[in-house]
Amino acid sequence: MQYRDIEDLYRLPVVRLPKPLTDAEWPKVMNALQDTLDKARANLNAHIIRFELHMRYEELKLAIRKHCVQLPRTPRMLLNPMPIDFIFTPKCRAALERPLDFSVRRVEDPFEAMVPALLKKWNTDVKKKLTRYLRRNLRRIPAGVDPLNLAIAIFTCSRCTDFSSHVPARARTMRYPEVLCHPCLRLEHGNLPHAEDDLYTRIVTRPNFMDDRYERNEEQKPLPCRCVPFDAGRLKDGPVAVASIERMRRVVSALGLDGARATTDELKACGGWLRCTLCEPGGPEEPVKRVYDWVAAFDHEYVHFCNSIDDDAERDSMWQRVDQPEVLTTIQELEPAARKALLSDRRPYWCCSLCWNYESSIRHIKTHLRDSHKIEDTDRAIRDGTIFRHPWIDPEGGRCVQVLRGDGSAHEEVSEGTAYSSDSGSDSE
Numbered sequence: 001m002q003y004r005d006i007e008d009l010y011r012l013p014v015v016r017l018p019k020p021l022t023d024a025e026w027p028k029v030m031n032a033l034q035d036t037l038d039k040a041r042a043n044l045n046a047h048i049i050r051f052e053l054h055m056r057y058e059e060l061k062l063a064i065r066k067h068c069v070q071l072p073r074t075p076r077m078l079l080n081p082m083p084i085d086f087i088f089t090p091k092c093r094a095a096l097e098r099p100l101d102f103s104v105r106r107v108e109d110p111f112e113a114m115v116p117a118l119l120k121k122w123n124t125d126v127k128k129k130l131t132r133y134l135r136r137n138l139r140r141i142p143a144g145v146d147p148l149n150l151a152i153a154i155f156t157c158s159r160c161t162d163f164s165s166h167v168p169a170r171a172r173t174m175r176y177p178e179v180l181c182h183p184c185l186r187l188e189h190g191n192l193p194h195a196e197d198d199l200y201t202r203i204v205t206r207p208n209f210m211d212d213r214y215e216r217n218e219e220q221k222p223l224p225c226r227c228v229p230f231d232a233g234r235l236k237d238g239p240v241a242v243a244s245i246e247r248m249r250r251v252v253s254a255l256g257l258d259g260a261r262a263t264t265d266e267l268k269a270c271g272g273w274l275r276c277t278l279c280e281p282g283g284p285e286e287p288v289k290r291v292y293d294w295v296a297a298f299d300h301e302y303v304h305f306c307n308s309i310d311d312d313a314e315r316d317s318m319w320q321r322v323d324q325p326e327v328l329t330t331i332q333e334l335e336p337a338a339r340k341a342l343l344s345d346r347r348p349y350w351c352c353s354l355c356w357n358y359e360s361s362i363r364h365i366k367t368h369l370r371d372s373h374k375i376e377d378t379d380r381a382i383r384d385g386t387i388f389r390h391p392w393i394d395p396e397g398g399r400c401v402q403v404l405r406g407d408g409s410a411h412e413e414v415s416e417g418t419a420y421s422s423d424s425g426s427d428s429e
């Protein structure tokens with residue numbers, strides 16, 4: 001009980017009677033106190049359970065990391081299931097709910113033993129669901145092609161494209177495996193928790209469950225949203241999903257790749273640039289003003305067509321691949337300036353590949369590289385992958401390069417695309 005509650009108890013008239021407590025008086029006192037004591041016991045119980053779950057949840061998180069991450073880290077190693085995905089798996093729940101053991105004897109960590117099988121099954125199940133989603137929304141898939149690897153295989157999130165919401169909704173270039181960590185697919189909205197949820201569910205699904213901002217018995221309070229295991233059912237099906245895929249197909253085709261077969265790796269490797277013929281209708285003879293990479297091109301379509309998903313002849317021919325040598329030389333010449341701008345940009349969120357979980361903004365990561373790894377050249381650390389952008393808290397946006405300006409100089413523009421926002425990131429080591 002907190003001091004405030006004890007004081008409340010002390011102020012009750014039945015407790016403050018100025019006479020000795022007799023056997024006859026005791027039941028009266030006890031009756032008056034029963035409710036308060038029951039509530040205090042329930043609070044204490046919830047508090048202990050929450051504390052124990054917090055400790056166990058950390059162990060599960062660590063076991064997943066140990067299994068998925070090796071040094072040096074790569075962005076792919078960070079795209080994994082999360083502890084929340086296993087909280088309702090019976091074996092895992094039993095291990096999460098076992099009481100803490102404070103004895104000094106060494107006990108086996110049950111999570112380390114169960115995580116490999118849990119992850120294997122989860123990955124297989126989720127891959128199946130995501131493949132089914134793509135099969136429903138891709139026009140046709142040639143035999144022998146894995147839809148998950150296709151360059152045009154875009155997943156559309158229901159929440160991000162919820163046109164009724166007040167936040168400007170738009171599709172993003174989300175593919176496999178990045179889709180595994182899209183935040184909306186692990187969030188449930190509504191008036192929560194449900195009446196039938198037990199204490200365990202109420203505690204582990206609270207968004208701030210792992211933070212220290214725990215208030216007394218807060219699992220009783222209503223919530224507008226909470227964390228749930230990954231749910232591919234939160235992806236958008238139907239015309240909006242098909243429209244995102246077709247949007248990507250136009251970009252892929254304009255780059256000269258076969259939309260039906262080209263893989264994401266091939267798309268990334270092709271390194272081509274596109275010009276928007278709706279912004280620059282002058283034709284191939286006109287000097288190129290602005291070029292887009294494939295991510296920025298996908299985003300740019302929004303500028304002309306917003307959320308409309310209707311067929312439009314203009315769309316089909318809006319992209320034109322740029323291969324004039326002088327334009328490509330100009331883009332090359334801009335590379336150092338683009339990297340310099342990135343080095344002074346405070347917004348990106350970087351990961352250190354040489355540490356298990358060091359992640360931070362550019363200012364801190366520069367200090368970290370110098371102090372922990374004796375690396376002074378941050379620019380080179382970006383180029384050789386020693387540090388990389390967090391693949392789902394801050395995925396790399398597209399690039400739009402203004403090749404020709406009124407004053408004759410060229411420069412890099414901020415992409416029209418927006419990164420996923422997340423408040424879960426923090427500087428940590």
Ligand SMILES: [Zn+2]
Binds near residue numbers: 157182183185
């Ligand atoms: Zn979303």
Ligand SMILES: [Zn+2]
Binds near residue numbers: 278279280300
């Ligand atoms: Zn345009």
Ligand SMILES: [Zn+2]
Binds near residue numbers: 352354368373
């Ligand atoms: Zn490091």
